[in-house]
Amino acid sequence: MNVIRDIVDFFLPRTCHICGCQLRDSETTFCVRCVENMPRSLYHLMPMNPMEQRFAGIVPFVRATGHFIYSRNSELAGAIHDMKYRKFPSVGRRLGEIVGSELNMSAFFEGADCVAGVPMHWSKRVRRGYNQAEYIAEGVGLAVGLPVIDVLEAVRAHKTQTAMTIEQRRANLAGSFKIKDTAKLKGKGLVIVDDVCTTGATLRTLSEMIVSEVPDCRLYLLSLCVTV
Numbered sequence: 001m002n003v004i005r006d007i008v009d010f011f012l013p014r015t016c017h018i019c020g021c022q023l024r025d026s027e028t029t030f031c032v033r034c035v036e037n038m039p040r041s042l043y044h045l046m047p048m049n050p051m052e053q054r055f056a057g058i059v060p061f062v063r064a065t066g067h068f069i070y071s072r073n074s075e076l077a078g079a080i081h082d083m084k085y086r087k088f089p090s091v092g093r094r095l096g097e098i099v100g101s102e103l104n105m106s107a108f109f110e111g112a113d114c115v116a117g118v119p120m121h122w123s124k125r126v127r128r129g130y131n132q133a134e135y136i137a138e139g140v141g142l143a144v145g146l147p148v149i150d151v152l153e154a155v156r157a158h159k160t161q162t163a164m165t166i167e168q169r170r171a172n173l174a175g176s177f178k179i180k181d182t183a184k185l186k187g188k189g190l191v192i193v194d195d196v197c198t199t200g201a202t203l204r205t206l207s208e209m210i211v212s213e214v215p216d217c218r219l220y221l222l223s224l225c226v227t228v
């Protein structure tokens with residue numbers, strides 16, 4: 001296998017998605033230096049962290065965090081943009097692995113049973129070709145050793161939310177999500193994975209729907225990035 005990989009690397013060298021340097025055998029998608037330079041929030045080490053404050057008293061959850069700090073024009077923002085819009089879903093899987101393994105060093109996932117990405121409506125999925133949140137969820141699941149389950153569904157397409165306030169976003173999202181099979185979530189700890197958390201409206205709407213349908217489902221809200 002390594003011989004084949006060496007031959008492939010010779011003709012098609014694997015390069016870091018951020019700095020473009022040639023990757024070593026032990027590196028995937030990003031070089032060690034670029035991974036080290038990604039801005040961590042370290043929220044998971046703080047009791048009632050800023051991400052948990054966003055949801056406290058609104059939806060019940062076990063833990064919540066946004067792992068990387070998102071700022072426009074950063075190297076990480078470039079990678080996130082490629083992941084979402086330029087057909088590089090594998091960037092999402094790798095970032096999910098990094099986040100999953102770093103959070104797993106703390107007790108973040110204690111009591112969690114399964115992972116699911118924030119669902120995307122089929123019409124958007126057809127346009128984009130994939131749902132990046134599923135790839136991030138896959139990476140998290142791989143790193144943590146939890147199964148990724150296909151249980152959430154986006155049943156209504158909604159408008160782009162970039163310029164909306166949280167209340168406008170919430171109205172825009174109302175009735176957007178559905179559970180395909182509530183039995184799969186009964187009594188379970190579900191990690192919901194999103195890409196970038198700005199107002200928290202998506203995670204909030206989705207969580208409210210889940211706990212109203214399956215009150216004994218315990219939620220872990222995990223966003224790859226968070227804005228501050």
Ligand SMILES: [Zn+2]
Pocket residue numbers: 016017018019020021030031032033034035
């Ligand atoms: Zn690099």
